[in-house]
Amino acid sequence: MPFVLPECDKDVPERKKHIYLKDEKDEFAIPACNIATTPGDLTERGCTYAGCRGVVGGPVKDVIQLQHGPIGCCYYPWAARPHVATGTNFHLANAFSTDLRESNIVFGGEKKLYNSIVEASEAFPNAQGVFVYATCVAGLIGDDITAVAKRASKAIGKPVVAFNCPGFRGVSQSLGHHVGNQVLFDTIVGTEELEEKTPYDINLIGEYNIKGDDWLIVPLLESIGLRVVCTFTGDASIHDIAKMHAAKLNVIRCARSAKYIAEMMQEKYGTPFMEVDLYGITQTANDLRKVAQYFGLEEKAEEVITKELAEIKEELDFYREKLKGKKVMIYQGGPRSWHWPETMAELGVDVVVVATTFGHEDDYEKIVKRVKNGTLVIDNPNAPELEEAMLKYKPDLFISGTKEKYLSHKYGVPFLNGHTYESSGGYMVFKGLVRFARDMYKSLYSPSWKFVRTQETAAEAQ
Amino acid sequence: MVVINRTRSVTINPPKMCQPIGAIWASLGVHASVPLVHGSQGCSTYPRNLMCRHFREPVEVAITSLHEKATIFGGAPNLKQALTHIIKRQHPKLITVITTCLSETTGDDIHGIVKSFKAENPVYDDSTKIVTINTPSYVGTHVLGYDNAIKAMVSQLSEKTEPNGKINIIPGMLNPGDVLEVKHMLKEMGVEAIYLTDISRTLNAPLRLPKPHFPEGGTTTEEIADSANSLGTITLCKHEGQSGANVLKDKYGMPAFLGELPIGVEATEAFLGNVTQMTGKKMPESLRDERDLLVDAMVDASQLTFGVKVAIFGDPDIVLGLTRFAYELGMKPLHVLTTLENPQFAKDMQALDTDYGADAEKQNIIVGGDLYDLSQKIKETPVDLIIGDYKGKYISKDEGIPLVRVGFPQADRFGYQRKRMIGYRGSLDLLDTMVNTIMDRKDD
Numbered sequence: 001m002p003f004v005l006p007e008c009d010k011d012v013p014e015r016k017k018h019i020y021l022k023d024e025k026d027e028f029a030i031p032a033c034n035i036a037t038t039p040g041d042l043t044e045r046g047c048t049y050a051g052c053r054g055v056v057g058g059p060v061k062d063v064i065q066l067q068h069g070p071i072g073c074c075y076y077p078w079a080a081r082p083h084v085a086t087g088t089n090f091h092l093a094n095a096f097s098t099d100l101r102e103s104n105i106v107f108g109g110e111k112k113l114y115n116s117i118v119e120a121s122e123a124f125p126n127a128q129g130v131f132v133y134a135t136c137v138a139g140l141i142g143d144d145i146t147a148v149a150k151r152a153s154k155a156i157g158k159p160v161v162a163f164n165c166p167g168f169r170g171v172s173q174s175l176g177h178h179v180g181n182q183v184l185f186d187t188i189v190g191t192e193e194l195e196e197k198t199p200y201d202i203n204l205i206g207e208y209n210i211k212g213d214d215w216l217i218v219p220l221l222e223s224i225g226l227r228v229v230c231t232f233t234g235d236a237s238i239h240d241i242a243k244m245h246a247a248k249l250n251v252i253r254c255a256r257s258a259k260y261i262a263e264m265m266q267e268k269y270g271t272p273f274m275e276v277d278l279y280g281i282t283q284t285a286n287d288l289r290k291v292a293q294y295f296g297l298e299e300k301a302e303e304v305i306t307k308e309l310a311e312i313k314e315e316l317d318f319y320r321e322k323l324k325g326k327k328v329m330i331y332q333g334g335p336r337s338w339h340w341p342e343t344m345a346e347l348g349v350d351v352v353v354v355a356t357t358f359g360h361e362d363d364y365e366k367i368v369k370r371v372k373n374g375t376l377v378i379d380n381p382n383a384p385e386l387e388e389a390m391l392k393y394k395p396d397l398f399i400s401g402t403k404e405k406y407l408s409h410k411y412g413v414p415f416l417n418g419h420t421y422e423s424s425g426g427y428m429v430f431k432g433l434v435r436f437a438r439d440m441y442k443s444l445y446s447p448s449w450k451f452v453r454t455q456e457t458a459a460e461a462q
Numbered sequence: 463m464v465v466i467n468r469t470r471s472v473t474i475n476p477p478k479m480c481q482p483i484g485a486i487w488a489s490l491g492v493h494a495s496v497p498l499v500h501g502s503q504g505c506s507t508y509p510r511n512l513m514c515r516h517f518r519e520p521v522e523v524a525i526t527s528l529h530e531k532a533t534i535f536g537g538a539p540n541l542k543q544a545l546t547h548i549i550k551r552q553h554p555k556l557i558t559v560i561t562t563c564l565s566e567t568t569g570d571d572i573h574g575i576v577k578s579f580k581a582e583n584p585v586y587d588d589s590t591k592i593v594t595i596n597t598p599s600y601v602g603t604h605v606l607g608y609d610n611a612i613k614a615m616v617s618q619l620s621e622k623t624e625p626n627g628k629i630n631i632i633p634g635m636l637n638p639g640d641v642l643e644v645k646h647m648l649k650e651m652g653v654e655a656i657y658l659t660d661i662s663r664t665l666n667a668p669l670r671l672p673k674p675h676f677p678e679g680g681t682t683t684e685e686i687a688d689s690a691n692s693l694g695t696i697t698l699c700k701h702e703g704q705s706g707a708n709v710l711k712d713k714y715g716m717p718a719f720l721g722e723l724p725i726g727v728e729a730t731e732a733f734l735g736n737v738t739q740m741t742g743k744k745m746p747e748s749l750r751d752e753r754d755l756l757v758d759a760m761v762d763a764s765q766l767t768f769g770v771k772v773a774i775f776g777d778p779d780i781v782l783g784l785t786r787f788a789y790e791l792g793m794k795p796l797h798v799l800t801t802l803e804n805p806q807f808a809k810d811m812q813a814l815d816t817d818y819g820a821d822a823e824k825q826n827i828i829v830g831g832d833l834y835d836l837s838q839k840i841k842e843t844p845v846d847l848i849i850g851d852y853k854g855k856y857i858s859k860d861e862g863i864p865l866v867r868v869g870f871p872q873a874d875r876f877g878y879q880r881k882r883m884i885g886y887r888g889s890l891d892l893l894d895t896m897v898n899t900i901m902d903r904k905d906d
């Protein structure tokens with residue numbers, strides 16, 4: 001049984017292996033994942049470049065983000081993800097491109113790239129380096145961006161980092177994360193020393209400061225006595241990344257996009273790592289205990305947990321009461337899909353459908369382990385599948401990203417943006433949980449839903 | 463007046479996108495259509511994301527999912543498989559095959575592939591039309607992508623039968639609010655039109671359950687076929703429609719009026735004049751009222767608008783339209799910028815300048831420029847107002863100059879897509895916004 005083919009896919013049988021209904025008999029079946037999208041799908045996936053530039057490299061706040069290729073790939077991700085930063089919006093306010101034209105496709109774009117790096121760094125002398133990303137065409141015409149970066153770096157006297165991430169490589173944004181990690185590890189990590197070391201230095205890995213998540217997590221970690229050397233890459237300076245090797249421990253938040261760098265650091269520098277969820281009460285508390293234990297800070301951690309929980313209790317109880325028994329459908333990039341089932345359970349919410357855009361096997365292992373029997377698990381769903389799932393599983397709330405929001409509303413299903421959070425501020429750790437619950441409540445209880453009519457009642461009213 | 467051509471290699475803060483998004487836009491104005499982007503993942507997802515943010519509506523775009531293998535062996539199998547899946551699963555009336563920099567560089571012959579797809583699938587029954595559109599991202603911008611898409615649609619679908627007494631309107635990349643305004647004006651004139659194409663309802667739909675399989679509205683493929691039988695074609699945006707209008711003119715001998723965007727008094731009058739010329743229908747009293755209401759407001763606001771220095775950027779047609787309107791209001795358009803790499807724009811702008819006898823104050827016309835250029839010019843010669851899309855907000859913040867939002871995209875505003883800026887009523891709305899912005903600033 002456990003694999004199912006939705007009605008809309010009756011002519012696309014290959015989709016069956018991507019869709020799994022969890023049941024007892026076959027508890028650990030994993031949907032097919034991390035393979036190419038079926039041509040013709042209305043998929044939500046992005047490309048390798050999107051993962052490298054949009055997710056991993058883009059949040060670095062003090063470098064010139066230069067895309068090498070035609071203009072579109074520069075325009076679309078420009079400030080599309082709200083990875084905010086302290087003290088600057090340079091990386092969000094500015095977008096740089098070599099804007100390749102037809103003649104460059106014929107004769108090559110290396111010269112234009114070199115000039116672009118030099119000119120951009122002249123225009124912005126305060127930038128601390130240049131990140132160069134290759135998109136499809138640059139990859140196809142075979143420009144040697146690494147060699148150009150090396151020469152240009154000498155000319156401008158600052159690091160120029162080349163990411164070979166054309167969109168056609170790999171099957172989704174996921175490979176782009178890997179490229180981003182690898183390149184930053186090879187070229188930047190370990191190039192600067194930390195002035196003052198403490199025994200409590202850690203890095204926070206795979207955290208991108210979407211709407212200020214960092215600003216919730218870092219103070220919490222600090223409150224138990226730790227110091228965050230670098231957040232990779234939310235709110236990060238290129239100099240922070242250069243000093244990452246000085247940390248005693250790597251704490252991994254998004255394991256899908258950034259575990260790679262933690263693994264490489266373990267191998268080269270012997271830095272151990274730890275995976276955390278940091279969503280919800282139990283997970284956050286356990287994560288804090290786990291990290292604290294490593295440093296012998298258990299007592300402080302318990303103190304902080306008690307205090308933080310007391311602070312949110314009253315408000316959270318209110319929302320719990322309101323959310324109790326609601327059904328939710330979750331569709332996220334990767335890890336949030338397995339971070340959240342437990343968080344939802346804590347709020348009394350039932351997860352009926354879980355899907356990811358670019359999850360790998362290890363993501364699905366965790367999802368399948370964490371959801372209840374009868375939950376539908378979909379890999380890389382397309383629009384008709386999401387529509388069918390909404391009709392069949394009748395969620396009270398759909399949590400996903402911008403592209404699904406308006407579709408959800410057309411099906412009469414309240415929606416919450418879990419990618420970039422529409423409200424002000426992050427959803428992580430204890431304080432963020434309250435905001436998460438409040439935003440769910442706001443979508444669910446909006447009085448505007450009362451006025452939605454069916455085609456028939458609208459016609460009758462005429 | 464100074465025409466500035468860029469010499470820099472690097473583009474910093476581009477106010478332009480690539481061809482595929484223009485083609486996707488045009489496709490979504492057709493009823494029951496599925497745009498199919500022939501490329502790798504990002505090229506469908508990125509434009510969708512941006513359009514969802516602007517329109518606040520679902521935007522469905524399919525992808526042929528090209529990866530390494532397809533870059534070496536070609537994307538024909540992917541394209542054929544994609545067509546099969548879309549036809550079987552969604553039963554659309556139209557699929558538009560839209561190329562990208564990737565499939566153009568690898569050299570996939572989409573016309574040939576579609577032809578052989580039809581031959582290999584004898585069951586293919588023509589109830590789903592397939593239009594092929596070449597939109598290499600390294601040529602032109604989204605403006606050309608839209609233009610190419612309309613051209614491809616009329617070239618591949620139009621069919622001469624019986625005269626229909628209608629006129630063809632090519633709106634360009636204007637908002638649903640603007641298309642509705644054109645419909646309003648033509649209704650007042652008593653003129654029927656075929657819109658090539660019409661997003662006014664497909665990307666602006668009332669919420670009623672259950673959701674229709676495809677959004678309601680949009681131009682039907684039959685109407686596109688029928689465009690061959692119209693009295694003539696009017697483009698609202700010259701650069702986003704001239705190719706389609708010219709195809710119809712050359713093929714069927716019908717007139718093509720390559721318009722100036724109807725913003726302000728003169729350009730709207732010219733547009734309505736073209737409609738009259740094509741149909742013989744006169745401008746009714748109701749539209750004359752609208753005109754004179756606009757004039758009433760312009761006169762009322764003259765103390766506030768006269769001499770106001772503005773910077774204008776965006777798509778060529780919008781910039782031309784806005785500049786003319788700014789002149790009509792006695793404003794001084796000191797810096798105008800568009801990304802069109804085409805000397806025509808500078809010429810059109812110069813003509814406008816001469817019309818209004820621009821005074822001693824030097825006007826910068828930045829051709830093929832970017833927002834970094836604009837910010838530098840504004841630093842040299844400050845203005846009171848910036849008019850353009852939402853990316854202008856960074857200059858606005860840095861320089862402390864208010865931004866009046868016009869053009870696509872406005873990803874961080876609510877309801878902009880419903881607003882109108884064309885026709886007498888749209889110009890009046892725009893005037894209100896500008897004047898209130900100026901008043902706000904005076905208040906500070």
Ligand code: SF4
Nearest residue numbers: 047073136167504505
């Ligand atoms: S798939 Fe290629 S061309 Fe398309 S957005 Fe990604 S890198 Fe750019």
